[in-house]
Amino acid sequence: MAKLKFIILSVLMSSSMLFAQEKFTISGTMRDKATGEELIGATVVVKEIPNTGKAANEYGFYSITLPKGNYTLRATYIGYNEIEKTITLDKNLKIDWEFESGKQLQEVVIKATKDDENITKTAMGTEKLDIKEISKLPVIFGEKDVLKTIQLLPGVKSAGEGNSGFYVRGGGADQNLILLDEAPVYNASHLLGFFSTFNSDAIKDATIIKGNSPANYGGRLSSVLDVRMREGNDKEFQTSGGIGIISSRLAVEGPIQKEKSSFMISGRRTYVDQLLKASEDFSDTKLYFYDLNAKANYRINKNNRVFLSGYFGRDVLGFGNALGIDWGNRTGTLRWNSIINSKWFSNTSLIYSDYSYQFKVTGGENSFVNQSTIKDWNLKQEFQFFPSTRNSWRFGFNSIYHNITPGSLISETDESENNVKEGRKAFENAIYAQNTFSVSPKFSMDYGLRLTSWSVLGGTTYNIYNNGIKTDSVVLADGSFGKTYFNIEPRLSFNYILNPKNSIKAGYARNTQNLHLLSNSTSSNPTDQWVGSSYNIKPGISDQFSLGYFKNFAENKYEFSAETYYKSLQNQVDYKNGADIQTAPDVESELLFGKGRAYGLEFSIKKKSGKFTGWVSYTLSKTERQVDGINEGNWYAARQDRTHDLALVGIYQISPKWSLSSNFIYYTGDAVTFPSGKYEVGGNTTFYYTDRNASRMPNYHRLDFSATYEKPRKGKYQSSWNFSLYNAYGRENAYTITFEDNENDPTRTSAIQTSLFKWVPSVTYNFKF
Amino acid sequence: MKKIITMVISVITLSSCEKEIELDLNSSNSKYVIEGEMPQNELATVKITKTVNFSDLNNFPIVKGAIVTITDEIGTTEQLIETSTGIYKTQKLKGGEGKTYTLSxxxxxxxxxxxxxxxxAVKLTGLKISLSSFAPPGAFSSDNYIVFPQFIDPPQLGNSYRFIQTRNGELDKSIIIANDNIGNGQPNSRFIFSQNFDIKLGDEVTVEMRCIDVPVYDYFFSLNSIQGNGPGGGTTPSNPVSNISGGALGYFSAFTVQKVSAVVK
Structure with a gap:
């Protein structure tokens, strides 16, 4: 026990206990000189002490504590010029760094903030995307997209052709926590998945964590995608935008009071429907989306700053006045950053988030509406504490009040018919602590604990089902607490640096999820419903073990990584066969529960600098589910099970003006259920199915090209042209395969493959002034 | 929903292409398929066939010489006679309202x-026919008509209906069902939604309304909804929820029968 106390003390006090030297702290922020934007992950290194790098947190703040002395500090951020400062440390210092964009750096540098981050950082399965880099990669319709770029990373799989939905290490599409300025985004796609809700003009930074997330994140089983909006230039006004074949973007930003407050507002709209109007066939078709990102911040004083950011996006789809669907997300975040002192940093966030859809069908004089909403109020408090160079802490709490209105079909013409489903409320709480500790220059660990609870709140009746048959019901009065689930989620990762070029990392994380997306379709559908844990639905639990080997060579120009993982999933929700999800009085009666397992091996090689940059990623994996009531209770391949997945990405900077890039993607077919026989019922040919997901879609492959021309700058005016060709060799990849009687020969049945995109060229013009 | 998604996708992509492909599908052991119907005041009919492999021709083997019986609530059992190959009929036993029958x-x-x-039986009082507001792409207004069967749903939950529609004597082969999850205890306000079966001015429409029990509704609901394929709004396909035990496909339904005709004018 005494030994344990000593360990805890030494962790808490770190080096200060061991060396009774006088210590001082250097702290400050790291920003872009031109725009005043905070640079997340910019690093300060102390030249005299190896492995003392401190990266700026998500608000650009850093803190280093060192013994009294003279030091040379070096601040680095990829894509910017390095800054060196010599200091005499005999008191606490506040040093702010302003980085200038690297002029000499004509080549692209990908995804890293520090040369040897691959080796030295403890976190595993984490990738940070450089938004500048994304703009050079070929994309469909020329619309650069964070969600499509992350699908090129190992362990992240696309949900289908041109789809922004993704699966991480065998998890479902709903098991990704997608955050925009800390606000959860429930449906991150537009136009049934072809576009993501993230307008890359408004985005500063995006990080994906594949399951081994630190304790400050929670609520989803498989991954965290943390997207941060830009703050807006606080030095001068700037307008930027782009005109593409299918959509256009415009962003305006600038100071409200110079270097004290700034704003950024960015909008985007598609205009496919305007083009369709030209065609007689679609003259009454409505089909578009728009979204708006806005943000403002104000520095109260040098240690306190508030931010207000919001997102609003909507999709509209309609055919005449007979049918209309619209859906979208709204989020709002109010944040208060406070540098309490040189070692303590605090962030308080109040977040609102909602997602709603409305589906209207009109026939004659009658019309029906099916609508559903999910609304969250979310309060987060986090403290960050930097006791020493080797040690940093994060701890805090998060409380979310959820209000979910399930989809109800409502008659607009005859209200007496309506059987509106009651809304459900829930209270979700978490407290956490996370420590990053360098035990020695070679060994570091990130560990933390997250305690979570989910309480069903009153105001409605909860039914209890056993095999779909109602056995009991609980009537909860408004304001009372019902069933509460508690979970303990440990998060651990270790890094052992073998030598400056090689390291081994290992991790374990438990995540829980209390919001479950009920989807019986295989693509992202706006009418998919979210339901909370209840008397029937238990919190989903995932346990992920991972192990990795990391190597850098050729002076950190090349990074290699190999990671393997095993994930087990509990309390997975699925629909029973033939479930009626639209009109069933209580959708919970239509559910089945089961478990899952996923394992795989991920390789990646990156070339990070030089004229030619890029990466190769390859994943070998298996994902299975077992649900009582499906496939006779036997394990079966999940629909996201894909054995081989390969992506090659290359960017070549020919000259300061021209750059070329290319993607090649190859993956083996997803698991799918194909008929193994047929019969006749009521004169119609009907298909007979045996094992679930026992067949495979055909293999998928595609090559894309893109060329970017950056026009020489004229005064403040900068512009570029991007030309891209998606699916360059016109491969007809299967989007769906359907089975039907042959049109010409009714004595036969045939398998019909539908493929979507064959040679999609696009041009985008981007400007900034 | 599936059709809508297909339309959206074709609009977004402006071109999508379809082609017939060769797939090496698994074969399966042949299964029995039973379609048993016991209409109100009519003799019962049971058709027995078998499944074939996907690549085979649509010639579904007929099962001859089976022993088929129906037993009513009071224990009277009648063996059905094979009136033509694979079709078995009762000679005396007719369906009655509110009664339960067992097929073997x-x-x-x-x-x-x-x-x-x-x-x-729930009384079908007539048909209301009105112009559809769903205009097909390219048309400014629709010249299609939609049919509203007129009936008042009884107050208790669980009433289920199947409709069989004919246009000038031509049968609509699609499965049309409804239940009272919406509009329980109310006069019906929902129209018959059938794809690829346009009703025009001057057509004579006949609607047969069958009151069916919940397991049969579940069978047809799942038959309709889970025969979709692959991504793009399709559900993971599986076999419909059958009320037949022992491993056969198909259904056995005792139902009421009422018919109403009207001319679109």
């Missing part, structure tokens, strides 16, 4: 049983 089929050493209850 014995073929080649296999036994299949099913139970179905004929609900009380």
């Amino acid at each position: 089929v014995k073929a080649d050493g296999n036994t299949f049983t099913a139970k179905s209850t004929m609900p009380k």
Whole structure:
């Protein structure tokens, strides 16, 4: 026990206990000189002490504590010029760094903030995307997209052709926590998945964590995608935008009071429907989306700053006045950053988030509406504490009040018919602590604990089902607490640096999820419903073990990584066969529960600098589910099970003006259920199915090209042209395969493959002034 | 929903292409398929066929010489006579409102049983026909008509209906069903939604309304909804939820029958 106390003390006090030297702290922020934007992950290194790098947190703040002395500090951020400062440390210092964009750096540098981050950082399965880099990669319709770029990373799989939905290490599409300025985004796609809700003009930074997330994140089983909006230039006004074949973007930003407050507002709209109007066939078709990102911040004083950011996006789809669907997300975040002192940093966030859809069908004089909403109020408090160079802490709490209105079909013409489903409320709480500790220059660990609870709140009746048959019901009065689930989620990762070029990392994380997306379709559908844990639905639990080997060579120009993982999933929700999800009085009666397992091996090689940059990623994996009531209770391949997945990405900077890039993607077919026989019922040919997901879609492959021309700058005016060709060799990849009687020969049945995109060229013009 | 998604996708992509492909599909052991119907005041009919492999021609083998019986609530059992190959009929036993029937089929050493209850009839009073507001792409207004069967749903939950529609004597082969999850206890306000079966001015429409029990509704609902394929709004396909035990496909339904005709004018 005494030994344990000593360990805890030494962790808490770190080096200060061991060396009774006088210590001082250097702290400050790291920003872009031109725009005043905070640079997340910019690093300060102390030249005299190896492995003392401190990266700026998500608000650009850093803190280093060192013994009294003279030091040379070096601040680095990829894509910017390095800054060196010599200091005499005999008191606490506040040093702010302003980085200038690297002029000499004509080549692209990908995804890293520090040369040897691959080796030295403890976190595993984490990738940070450089938004500048994304703009050079070929994309469909020329619309650069964070969600499509992350699908090129190992362990992240696309949900289908041109789809922004993704699966991480065998998890479902709903098991990704997608955050925009800390606000959860429930449906991150537009136009049934072809576009993501993230307008890359408004985005500063995006990080994906594949399951081994630190304790400050929670609520989803498989991954965290943390997207941060830009703050807006606080030095001068700037307008930027782009005109593409299918959509256009415009962003305006600038100071409200110079270097004290700034704003950024960015909008985007598609205009496919305007083009369709030209065609007689679609003259009454409505089909578009728009979204708006806005943000403002104000520095109260040098240690306190508030931010207000919001997102609003909507999709509209309609055919005449007979049918209309619209859906979208709204989020709002109010944040208060406070540098309490040189070692303590605090962030308080109040977040609102909602997602709603409305589906209207009109026939004659009658019309029906099916609508559903999910609304969250979310309060987060986090403290960050930097006791020493080797040690940093994060701890805090998060409380979310959820209000979910399930989809109800409502008659607009005859209200007496309506059987509106009651809304459900829930209270979700978490407290956490996370420590990053360098035990020695070679060994570091990130560990933390997250305690979570989910309480069903009153105001409605909860039914209890056993095999779909109602056995009991609980009537909860408004304001009372019902069933509460508690979970303990440990998060651990270790890094052992073998030598400056090689390291081994290992991790374990438990995540829980209390919001479950009920989807019986295989693509992202706006009418998919979210339901909370209840008397029937238990919190989903995932346990992920991972192990990795990391190597850098050729002076950190090349990074290699190999990671393997095993994930087990509990309390997975699925629909029973033939479930009626639209009109069933209580959708919970239509559910089945089961478990899952996923394992795989991920390789990646990156070339990070030089004229030619890029990466190769390859994943070998298996994902299975077992649900009582499906496939006779036997394990079966999940629909996201894909054995081989390969992506090659290359960017070549020919000259300061021209750059070329290319993607090649190859993956083996997803698991799918194909008929193994047929019969006749009521004169119609009907298909007979045996094992679930026992067949495979055909293999998928595609090559894309893109060329970017950056026009020489004229005064403040900068512009570029991007030309891209998606699916360059016109491969007809299967989007769906359907089975039907042959049109010409009714004595036969045939398998019909539908493929979507064959040679999609696009041009985008981007400007900034 | 699937059709809508297909339309959206074709709009977004402006071109999508379809082609017939060769797939090496798994084969399966042949299964029995039973379609048993016990209409109100009519003789019962049971058709027994078998499944074939996907690549085979659409010639579904007929099962001859099966022993088929129907038993009513008071224990009277009648063996059905094979009136033509694979079609078995009762000679005396007719369906009655509110009664439960048990079907038993014995073929080649296999036994299949099913139970179905004929609900009380809900009165079909007529048809209301009005112009559809769903204009097909390219048309400014629609010249299609939609049909509203007129009936008042009884107050208790669980009433289920199946409609069979004909246009000038031509049968609509699609499965049209409804239940009272929406509009329980109310006069019906929903129209018959059938794709690829346009009703025009001057057509004579006949609608047969069948009151069916919940397991049969579930069978047809799942038959309709889970035969989708692959991504793009399709559900993971599986076999419909059958009320036949013993491993056969198909259904056994005792149902009421009412018919109303009207001319679109």
